[in-house]
Amino acid sequence: MELPAANGTVTTGSRTTMATRPRRNSYPEGMRPVAVAGIGKTAFGAFPDRDLRSLAVEAGQKALENGHADASQVEAFYLGNFAGPSFVGQNHLAPYISAATGIHGVPATRFEAACASSGSAFFHAVSAVAAGLYDIVLVAGVEKMTSQPTPKVTEILAGAGDLCGEVRAGATFPALFAMIARRHMYQYGTTREQLASVAVKNHQNGAKNPLAHMRKVITMEQALAGKPIAEPLTVYDCSLISDGAAAVLIMPLDRARDFTGKPVRVLGIAQTSDNVALDEKDDITTLRAVKTSSEKAYKMAGVQAADIQFAEVHDCFTIAEILAIEDLGFVPKGQGGPYSLAGGTCLNGERPVNASGGLKSKGHPVGATGVGQICDVVEQIRGQAGDRQVKRNTLGLAQNLGGSGATSVITILGAA
Amino acid sequence: MTDLGAGTIYTETVVFSPPEAYVNDVPYQLAIVELAGGRRITGRIEGERGQIGDRVQFAEFRNNVPFFRKQS
Numbered sequence: 162m163e164l165p166a167a168n169g170t171v172t173t174g175s176r177t178t179m180a181t182r183p184r185r186n187s188y189p190e191g192m193r194p195v196a197v198a199g200i201g202k203t204a205f206g207a208f209p210d211r212d213l214r215s216l217a218v219e220a221g222q223k224a225l226e227n228g229h230a231d232a233s234q235v236e237a238f239y240l241g242n243f244a245g246p247s248f249v250g251q252n253h254l255a256p257y258i259s260a261a262t263g264i265h266g267v268p269a270t271r272f273e274a275a276c277a278s279s280g281s282a283f284f285h286a287v288s289a290v291a292a293g294l295y296d297i298v299l300v301a302g303v304e305k306m307t308s309q310p311t312p313k314v315t316e317i318l319a320g321a322g323d324l325c326g327e328v329r330a331g332a333t334f335p336a337l338f339a340m341i342a343r344r345h346m347y348q349y350g351t352t353r354e355q356l357a358s359v360a361v362k363n364h365q366n367g368a369k370n371p372l373a374h375m376r377k378v379i380t381m382e383q384a385l386a387g388k389p390i391a392e393p394l395t396v397y398d399c400s401l402i403s404d405g406a407a408a409v410l411i412m413p414l415d416r417a418r419d420f421t422g423k424p425v426r427v428l429g430i431a432q433t434s435d436n437v438a439l440d441e442k443d444d445i446t447t448l449r450a451v452k453t454s455s456e457k458a459y460k461m462a463g464v465q466a467a468d469i470q471f472a473e474v475h476d477c478f479t480i481a482e483i484l485a486i487e488d489l490g491f492v493p494k495g496q497g498g499p500y501s502l503a504g505g506t507c508l509n510g511e512r513p514v515n516a517s518g519g520l521k522s523k524g525h526p527v528g529a530t531g532v533g534q535i536c537d538v539v540e541q542i543r544g545q546a547g548d549r550q551v552k553r554n555t556l557g558l559a560q561n562l563g564g565s566g567a568t569s570v571i572t573i574l575g576a577a
Numbered sequence: 578m579t580d581l582g583a584g585t586i587y588t589e590t591v592v593f594s595p596p597e598a599y600v601n602d603v604p605y606q607l608a609i610v611e612l613a614g615g616r617r618i619t620g621r622i623e624g625e626r627g628q629i630g631d632r633v634q635f636a637e638f639r640n641n642v643p644f645f646r647k648q649s
Contacts, residue, residue, distance in 0.1 A: 347588075
């Protein structure tokens with residue numbers, strides 16, 4: 162099925178390719194276009210007085226309110242959460258949260274895909290709405306991490322790696338990405354300054370985000386002199402351990418128009434996977450699942466990498482943002498570092514990346530991150546991002562990564 | 578247990594922020610070592626620190642973790 166070009170043609174972009182080439186959206190046969198009608202986020206940070214459920218409920222209720230919908234209208238609840246049972250001991254999280262949000266008598270299911278848990282929940286929710294199973298669906302993501310000491314958090318997060326190999330040997334997530342960084346530096350000449358430039362830029366953006374965990378500008382000197390976590394990564398190369406939640410209300414595009422004047426359309430979405438263990442990947446400097454999922458999502462949206470105007474990418478570590486912009490096709494392989502240092506991804510750069518502050522500054526409550534990114538892209542497309550607003554805002558992308566690349570979810574969103 | 582023989586460091590890091598189980602080991606060097614035949618395995622480098630491309634020799638398994646030493 163080819164959807165009308167009128168719905169998919171971006172006319173405000175400065176790139177002539179998009180102004181002249183109609184977008185050939187290729188939703189599978191019979192699938193309905195899906196839109197985001199409402200978004201809701203909590204602040205990300207360390208909240209000793211808040212429990213996991215209250216964070217998720219706050220985000221869900223904000224998304225319902227933002228989409229002018231009532232909990233009684235919700236036909237299914239999808240939850241992304243990585244490790245609630247380990248971090249806080251609570252299981253059976255989806256009905257636990259949906260009931261407290263006022264959603265009763267419908268499917269409520271938790272999705273776990275490491276740091277891509279809520280990206281995966283979103284992918285499956287969009288698929289179900291597109292297929293016609295439901296009309297009105299709430300998707301939330303939540304994580305409550307700060308009630309545990311750092312070595313315990315490190316150990317729980319390492320559960321997203323291979324416990325029979327790399328983790329038993331002493332790999333942590335910073336260590337896995339440090340080994341990726343070392344190899345990227347070896348193969349492409351990427352430098353410490355280039356890595357640090359990602360952190361400096363994301364803190365600049367995050368300082369403008371009222372919901373960010375660490376609203377603090379940092380200098381290149383500070384970033385380079387940070388406490389070592391896993392060489393060559395310092396504390397400034399690592400995202401934050403945070404509490405937080407995010408939610409989105411989705412529905413078929415035609416119904417979304419009844420709920421909001423500013424529906425944002427899901428133009429393309431894909432989830433793919435790869436080996437969990439880093440030592441099982443042929444080339445660790447490429448996130449293969451990011452390549453395969455972005456190729457699928459671009460095809461579905463009828464766009465190319467060069468058409469994407471801005472993106473929220475999964476900067477769990479500075480090297481991860483460099484890999485992301487390469488594997489999404491924004492820059493050639495090996496050019497992510499120089500492009501970042503030159504300012505290509507800055508708020509006023511050629512293609513703003515992580516205008517929200519990214520996981521680095523905004524915070525990374527892992528199960529909330531994927532849906533949080535969708536909220537941030539939607540805010541940009543609606544023109545509601547305040548001081549963080551990007552100029553070219555009609556076609557954005559969110560990239561949510563699980564583990565050291567075993568799950569990737571790519572979502573392409575556009576003005577409806 | 579099998580002798581893994583000699584290999585080459587494919588990538589490495591030195592860990593300063595450990596998981597709970599290894600708080601007493603830091604700092605320690607972790608590496609992915611490429612063995613003869615191309616198979617890769619994640620293990621520890623003990624003794625002198627190694628870099629990408631350095632040749633290492635398997636020493637022993639401790640709790641199923643392979644330990645290597647840099648070849649002199």
